[in-house]
Every structure is written in C-alpha cells, then in structure tokens.
Amino acid sequence: MRSSVFHEALHDQVNPFIIGVAGDSGSGKTTFTRIVSIVLGPSRVSTITLDDYHRYDRDERAALSITPLHPDANRFDRLESDIAALKRGEEIQKPVYNHTNGTFDPDIPFRPKNIIILEGLHPLFTEELREMIDLALFVDPHPDVKYAWKIRRDVGERGHTREAVLAEIRTREPDYEKYVAFQRQYADYVIRIEESLAAPGRDPPVYSVSLLQADPSSCLLTNVPFTLDLSRILPLVDGPYSISGCSTELDGRSLVSMRLDGYLPYGFARSLEDSIEAQTEICALPFFPGKLVSPTDVIALLIAWQIICRQCSLTESPV
C-alpha cells in the first residue's frame, strides 16, 4: 500500500463500499460487525440488518408456517433495488422490522455512508446481491457454540424458555441448511468459531476463531509491521493460546486458514492496531497494555485491515 491514508481514500470514493455479513441468527454477526464498525469509524459506516426486508410479520409467518430463513419470507427484489440505489449514493426509504412486537414500523429515510454493512440471513443469496457486494463474510460458529449463545441470549435477554428456544432451533435448522449455509461458498472470508482447544472447558468459555481466506494469493497481512518479541509477551500471558495456519478444503474450494485459539497477548494485537491507526487516524480498539485480547477482536482487526487495504488500493495511481 502506498502512503494514501484511509480517509483520503474515502474522500475520493465515488460509491459506497458494501460489506455483506451472512450467517445464522445468533451466529455473532452483530457482535463482529460492531467491532469492524468501531475500527473503521462509526461515522463512516452505516449498517442495515436484513431482517428489515422480511416479507411477513411474526403472526403472518406463524399462520403460513414459514420461517424467516425461507426465501419466500423475504423481499429480495426490494433489497436489490435499495442496495443498487445506495450504491449510486442515493438515499432510500428503508423498511423497519420491529423485533419487540414482531411487526413493521413505518419506513425511514436511510442515507448511505462510505461503508455499508449488510448483515443478516441472506446478503449473498442472489447473484445480483453478490455482484453488488464488495467484500463478503460468512460467520460460521460450530453448532454447539451457536446454540449455547442463542439459548443464553434468548432466555437471558428475551424472556423465552429454554425449551421454546430449543424447539425453535430444531424448526429452523433444515431451512438454515437449505437457504443460509450454501452462501458460505461465496464468502471472501469465512469466520469459524469453536470452543478453544488451548483452554477448553472454561466458564465463561474461551474460543478459537479461524479466518479462512478464499484467495490465497492475496496476503492477509499486507504491509502490516508484525514483530513479536516473545520475551516481552510471554510473561504477560495467564492463559494458554495458540496461533496456527493451514490450508483446507471447504465447499469445494481451497482456502487458507489462520487460527487464533484463546486470549492473545496485547503485543500481538498492538502492532496490527498501530498500522490501522496510522492509516485511518482512528484509535481502533481499546486494547490495554498487559491485558489479553480476544481472538474475535483480532480477527475483526484483520478484516478491517483488509477493507482499508482494498479502499486505499482503489484510489492509488499505478506505480
């Protein structure tokens, strides 16, 4: 990357950069998207949840015995035309699905910012959507992790019983496999989350997060100064971690995978964050010297870095 900083690249940018984040309900899309948005600067990022494009409200879905994962329960035609308008820099009137009462609120005006994140069940469902999306992610936690998160959230925060959540999971699973999981093959990056092998059985659980990259020829850590002084970081570690890489086959594609297992030393994230700050002039994430950093945060930093690299390279003049 040349010396152009991120905000200059955004200033010169004609069309918004569109990031699609696909995954099941409760798979961690919002958690992950929030971190990426903080790193890129919330004033530059607007997020659309695709739940707003459901075709039916909650009662109608129940009457029709259709899940929100079924394509017929979503208005892809309107989504496509709205994304096309946003891509041209136009304001849209966006529908709003209200999760509190399961109905639709009145449409609201929605103005595109430099970066638009589309997160939901189907951002990569149609070819037209895939063509408009500049960077595609698929969040893919192991089913045990995903169900544990969903049960904790829906019982703890949304007042459902554990039995009701389990029944809903069972009802939705076939549609997840049919209508959501296949989108993984179109993702530039797949983010896999499993319970940690380095620190298993902890409460709260510790995770291993892998970033699987579809294009092995583009190096993930382009121009990121990355030195690890082991003598400085090892004494700070109070829990085991591991960093590994491998190549793997998924959905008929050859991918390269970087796996971060367990909480990582501050020094590991700091050099990456330094680079991002130099480019974006944003103080990326509140990492503190001596504190450990979650693998989710580091993977989000790497994704943000990829977006920054792509944006800057779009406005670079040829050498």
Ligand SMILES: Nc1ncnc2c1ncn2[C@@H]1O[C@H](COP(=O)(O)OP(=O)(O)OP(=O)(O)O)[C@@H](O)[C@H]1O
């Ligand atoms: N990387 C993570 N590490 C730890 N916990 C996580 C992580 N990601 C998600 N969770 C847990 O899972 C819950 C669901 O995550 P989140 O709301 O991000 O999912 P979602 O895919 O946006 O769900 P929905 O589509 O239903 O809104 C969160 O409340 C959080 O407790």
Ligand SMILES: O=C(CO)[C@H](O)[C@H](O)COP(=O)(O)O
């Ligand atoms: O899958 C979902 C989110 O991705 C939700 O179940 C869907 O949006 C319907 O919401 P609610 O259950 O609040 O009616």
